[in-house]
Amino acid sequence: MPTTSVIDVERLNLKYGDFHAVKDLSFTVGQGEFYALLGTNGAGKTSTLEVIEGHRTATSGSVRVFGQRPGDRASVRPRMGIMLQESGFAPDLTVRESIHLIGRLSERQDTVDRVLGVVDLKPKAGTKVSQLSGGEKRRLDFATAVFGTPELVFLDEPTTGLDIQSRDALWDSVDKLREDGSTIVLTTHYLEEAQQRADRIGLMHQGTFHKEGTVAELTQTLPAVISFGIPSSGPVPRLPLRGRPESDGKIVIETFSLQKDLHTLLGWAQDHAVELRGLEAGPTRLDDVFRAIGND
Ligand SMILES: Nc1ncnc2c1ncn2[C@@H]1O[C@H](COP(=O)(O)OP(=O)(O)OP(=O)(O)O)[C@@H](O)[C@H]1O
Secondary structure (H helix, E strand, O other): OOOOEEEEEEEEEEEEOOEEEEEEEEEEEEOOOEEEEEEOOOOOHHHHHHHHOOOOOOOEEEEEEOOEOOOOHHHHHHHEEEEOOOOOOOOOOEHHHHHHHHHHHHOOOOOHHHHHHHOOOHHHOOOEHHHOOHHHHHHHHHHHHHOOOOOEEEEEOOOOOOOHHHHHHHHHHHHHHHHOOOEEEEEOOOHHHHHHHOOEEEEEEOOEEEEEEOHHHHHOOOOEEEEEEOOOOOOOOOOOOOOEEOOOOOEEEEEOOHHHHHHHHHHHHHHOOOOOEEEEEEOOOHHHHHHOOOOO
């Protein structure tokens, strides 16, 4: 568990009229931690974050950010950088003017030129927001998260619409923020991005946590998977492990002892000169944990 917490949520409830969107949710995010809030559509992630960011008032429960109420904007806001799904910059402002405005609103110290470099928009500094491509707009949104290296950064679907180079560059910048001590809260439907980076994950479904923990903790109840094809011509010796044939002709082995079973399988293939076509082996993916929501 984290030592110093930056976010403390205790029994948070949020209702929209009669609709109970967030139900008794409790979690903490520690200083310097990378926390991913994930979940099914309509699970309540955005609602939860809006309360933490001070945009919405909880129906009941306690939320503290840096030990303060999120509504204490004057003391809390300068310490957070929030990259929303859409920032809504004025279309007539140039990129440079927009970043300048971000800086003024954030009350943090930084230079527009440094931030232009971090979000890779130097060549577009004089371009109006209305003339940016979707990916360039997203990179401008990211400037809100990096201007002045905030202590707490919220990233809401940060890589949507970004090409692979821009994604890599964005994650490099997030790594840099972490090196500088920033705490990161991510929401995304790209589960791989969370699986690779998050220290802990809160997996929401229907207003509450389905599971919470490290990736290893979330995936440990589901088996890892080995899959491969074998040549169809000629007899094939009996497999050393129990496998399941798939409709695409591949064989799938589910295992809680990935390394041992993979070793057994490779030994068998070597001994019998069998080619394991398209061999893939890997730990349980978060996708599988998601698919299991509602089944357990
Ligand atoms: N202003 C609102 N008024 C009424 N209901 C709302 C309002 N905002 C959200 N909801 C409902 O609350 C639930 C949670 O919505 P929320 O946007 O927090 O989910 P989410 O986890 O962010 O979903 P998604 O992954 O689809 O973006 C949904 O059922 C949504 O329809």
